[in-house]
Amino acid sequence: MIWVLAGGVLLLWYFIVRYYLKGTSSSYILSNLCPSPDCVSCSGSLKSLYSSDVGPKLKKMYGKYDSLAVHKIEERLTFDMSAMTEKRRPTVCYLRDMCSDPWHNHKQKYLQDTLLDSYSAIKSEVANIISEQELWSVSDMQSGGSWQKLFLHNQGRKIERNCKGMPRTTALIEGLDTFMSGVIFGNAYISILNEQSVIEPHCGPTNLRVRCHMGLQIPQGDCSLTVNGKQEHWANQECIMFDDSFLHSSSNNTDSQRIVLIVDLWHPNLTIAEIKIFGELFAVRH
Known part of the structure; x- marks a missing residue:
């Protein structure tokens, strides 16, 4: 009798996990704290x-x-x-x-123009540093694939070694008057979403910021960003700006890497x- 009851409980738990939790928003699952004691978003x-x-x-x-x-x-x-x-x-x-408003693509245009004017210089510095694997952090996705990041500023802290390898990009970012410099919510980094990789839906730490993605190497095909249920596609030399306190996810279902520059800016409504x-x-x- 005990074994029958135990089996029934396990079966019930399987159906809860398999069908109920799977059907709920991924933000519920991803809201659990990650193991890192240094992550402002999760710690x-x-x-x-x-x-x-x-x-x-x-x-x-x-x-x-x-x-x-x-x-x-x-x-x-x-x-x-x-x-x-x-x-x-x-x-x-x-x-x-x-x-x-989750999307800010048409706001802070002068900042986007400033970034885009330096597109060639940024891309050249990325090409020079991309092979220095010891500088990159790598995350394996639960759904498969991987995500690489090279931080210039990480949660308000300047990563001097990386910045020396990308001096023009660093100077450009630090010259932006709304960059969240020295603030725990402020990041600037090169993001590489590898082929056949998906970043699951999640929410950022605060609505005090707007996150800018500048397309450096965008593959043709199914490569997109979804924010609050609306999907956008990247393009080279284009900036996507959004409030990442909304549920958002990224996918690269192509056979090439997606490379973007990510910069956190103070929200324009402040x-x-x-x-x-x-x-x-x-x-x-x-």
């Missing part, structure tokens, strides 16, 4: 570290910054995502009542005062 301890002292820090800012701006941030910034849908559930923090405040709140801790 519970890092999230607690930054969220615990936001209140006291904001109190001290009333005499330093515009009081109304500080007050509005106090009212709108939350670390509790329990009431949010799985289509938009940032893993660290959320600023309420800011922007509900004021200059708000950017200064958030820059201090979420500055990298050394």
Whole structure:
């Protein structure tokens, strides 16, 4: 009798995992913390570290910054995502009542033009450094394939060794006035999604940023980015900009590598005062 009951429980669990969890949004599955203690998006301890002292820090800012701006941030910034849908559930923090548009391709055009003017220089530096495998981090996808990244800035920290190998690209990025320099949400890196590879649906850490993907080597065929259910296709010398607090995924179902430059920028709906405040709140801790 015990064995029959045990078998029934195992069978029930199989159907829950096989059909119910598979049918739910992948963001539910991917919201589980990853093992890395250094990942701002996934580490519970890092999230607690930054969220615990936001209140006291904001109190001290009333005499330093515009009081109304500080007050509005106090009212709108939350670390509790329990009431949010799985289509938009940032893993660290959320600023309420800011922007509900996931796509920003037609905004911040001057930044895109600045990047695109240096397309040849960036691509040349990538070609020179692509064979230095010790500089690249590699992630194997659960669904197969792999993803390679070469960080110039990783969660607000400048990776000096990599930047020396791409000096013109580094100078360009650091010259952008809305690049999230020195902030835990700020990254700049070369991303290579290898052939027949898929990055599963997930949400970024916050809606304080817009992520820019600049196409450097885009294969012909089924190579796309999906944000909030809408699919876009890359092209060489083209920038795709989106709010990655929305559920998003990437796929490269071709036989060639997809190479893009990824840069995190302050959200265009933030004021200059708000950017200064958030820059201090979420500055990298050394």
